[in-house]
Amino acid sequence: MENEERLQDRIGEYLIPKTDDYLFDELSDNYLEKAGIADILTGVPIPINKAEMSGLSTLVIAKNMAFIIGCDINFKYRDNYVAYITRTFSKDFAKPLISEGVTAATNKKYETACVMFRAAILIDTDSKEAYYCYGRACKDAYENGEGEEYVGRFKAESLEAFEKTTLKGPDFDMGYYFLGFAYLNMGLYIKAKLTWDSFMELSKDDELKKEVGGFLVKLVEPCKIEEGYNAVLSGRFESGIDILEVYETDSRFNTWWPLWYYLGTAYMRLDDIDNAESHFLQVLKYSPSNTDTMQELVEIYKQKGDTEKVEKYEKKIEIVGENAARDREEKQAGMMPGLS
Numbered sequence: 001m002e003n004e005e006r007l008q009d010r011i012g013e014y015l016i017p018k019t020d021d022y023l024f025d026e027l028s029d030n031y032l033e034k035a036g037i038a039d040i041l042t043g044v045p046i047p048i049n050k051a052e053m054s055g056l057s058t059l060v061i062a063k064n065m066a067f068i069i070g071c072d073i074n075f076k077y078r079d080n081y082v083a084y085i086t087r088t089f090s091k092d093f094a095k096p097l098i099s100e101g102v103t104a105a106t107n108k109k110y111e112t113a114c115v116m117f118r119a120a121i122l123i124d125t126d127s128k129e130a131y132y133c134y135g136r137a138c139k140d141a142y143e144n145g146e147g148e149e150y151v152g153r154f155k156a157e158s159l160e161a162f163e164k165t166t167l168k169g170p171d172f173d174m175g176y177y178f179l180g181f182a183y184l185n186m187g188l189y190i191k192a193k194l195t196w197d198s199f200m201e202l203s204k205d206d207e208l209k210k211e212v213g214g215f216l217v218k219l220v221e222p223c224k225i226e227e228g229y230n231a232v233l234s235g236r237f238e239s240g241i242d243i244l245e246v247y248e249t250d251s252r253f254n255t256w257w258p259l260w261y262y263l264g265t266a267y268m269r270l271d272d273i274d275n276a277e278s279h280f281l282q283v284l285k286y287s288p289s290n291t292d293t294m295q296e297l298v299e300i301y302k303q304k305g306d307t308e309k310v311e312k313y314e315k316k317i318e319i320v321g322e323n324a325a326r327d328r329e330e331k332q333a334g335m336m337p338g339l340s
Contacts (some may be wrong), residue, residue, distance in 0.1 A: 002182040003074065003076070003078050004079060005075050007073050007074055009072075009073050009074060010154075010156055010157050011138070011153050011154055011157050012071070012072055012073065014075070014111060014150065014153075015070070015071040015072070015111060015114065015115055015118075016023060016071050016072050017285070018067075018071050018111070018112070018115065019047075019067075019068055019071050019072065020062065020153075021047060021050050021051065022049055022050065022067075022068065022149055023047070023050060024045035024047055024048070024125040025045060025046065025048060026043065026044065026045050026046070027041060027046060029042070035058075036235070037084060037088075040080050040083045040084055041080060041084060041155045044077050044080045044265065045077070046061055046064070046065065046125075047064040047065060047067070047068045048064065049064055049123070049260040051205060054170050056196050061084075062084065062085045062088060062089060065081035065085060066085065066093070066097055066116075066119040066120075066123070067085060067115060067116075067119065068081065068083075069081050069082065069118075069122055070097075070114075070115035070116060070117075070118040070119030070120075070122075071115050071118075073118055073122060077257070078122065078184045082122055082123060085123055086123060091123055091124040092124075093123055094119075094120035094121075094123040094124035094130055095120075095126055097116045097117070097119050097120040097123070097130075098116065098117065098120050098127070098129055098130055098133055099135065100116045101113040101114075101115075101116030101117045101120070101132060101133055101134075105133075105136065105137050105140060107221050108140075108144070110137050110138075110140045110141040110144065111141060112182070113133075113137040113140075114134065114137045114138060114141060117130050117131075117133045117134035117137055118134065120133075121134060123266070128165050128168035128169030128170055128175065129166055131161050131162075131164045131165040132161070132162070132165040132169075132172070132174065132175055132178075133160045134157075134161045134180075135159075135161030135165060135178060135182075135202065136158075137179065138154045138155070138157045138158035138161060139154075139155075139158045139182075141154045142155045142158065143152035152329060155182075155185065155186070158182055159179070159182040159183070159186060162175055162178050162179035162182050162226050163179060164269075165178075165179070165200065166179055166195075166198075171202060173199055173202035173203040173204075173205075174263055176195050176196065176198045176199035176202065177196075177203070179195045179197060180192045180196040180212065180215070182196040183195055184185065184215070184219075187226075188226075189219050189222035189223045189225070189226045190223050190226050190227070192215075192219060193216060193219050193223055196212045196215065196216055196219075197216075199212055200212060200213070200216075207242065221247075221250075222253075224243065225243070225244065225247060225253060225256070226261060227243060228240045228244035228261045228262065229244075229258065230244030231243060232244075232262045232263075232265055233262075233265045235269075237266040237269050238266075238270070240262060240263075240266045241263060241266050241267070244259060244262060244266075245263065247259055248263070254286055254321055255286055256286070257282075257283045257285075257286035257287040257290065260279045260280070260282040260283045260286070261279075261280070261283045261287075261290070261292075261293060263275075263279045263335050264276045264277075264279030264280040264282075264283060264293070264296065265296070267279060268280075268296060268299075268300070273300050273303055273304070276296070276300060277297065280293045280296050280297050280300070281297070289320050291317050291320050291321070294317050294320075295313075295317065296312060297309070297313045298310055298313045298314055298317070
């Protein structure tokens, strides 16, 4: 049985090494026939925990399978394992996995918790509880983790999990509560506001509503700035400038590099290259490795005939690219091979 689809997996590389505690072996044809599972497990190796080599019951087999696919959601025999679990125990097998994940998270074993919740989602794709808990575990992981890439991947995974929570449970207030924070952390202020508006309508918790109400008040200006970004992105450059330029002297927001980037972009598209240049230079003040901005400056200096600065920023782009490539190579060299 081939996997029906390959799933996007942002964090698998951090979880797959946990499968090193398992060996794989096939069940006998005689056992498979007697158990009525020959159609799904013939030729399929099952996982055995090295620390639990004896007492291989149907429950233990299912738990081991769940752990493997929770670590590697694109494991070669994922669909076989899910078929075995649901045929033997039904989709309700996801519930004890969720409980185990909650226990792991309570003990600050956030990656293990993610494994349990990922397995639960594969077994019961409609479980809002599994998605919600997964979002919480990813959030805990990135808040307690280290490294820009690690944090970024778990943060993106958390946001997506909370989005799916609200889709699976549109009346579940806490899904909107955490999704609002996820959007806020990603700088998606309008989405955060709309999400928290839904939370305010659904929730009966006065304390949380008071907390969210305070954030909604603070979101008024950021939402206006995002409206300016969107105006530039949609080609309404003059409107974008009118909205954004008032924040250039506002100390609450004028260290936000996207403010300067979108203003620079708007001026560039209006052929006001002097204003574009000054704004793009401000971007690099707050985001020194921003190669998109450097490329815009290259185009500006080509128009101005300033070959020295063209070469300067082309060289900077090259250096940033080389550093990024070296970081990727070092990271890949340190990765352990996963199961497939």
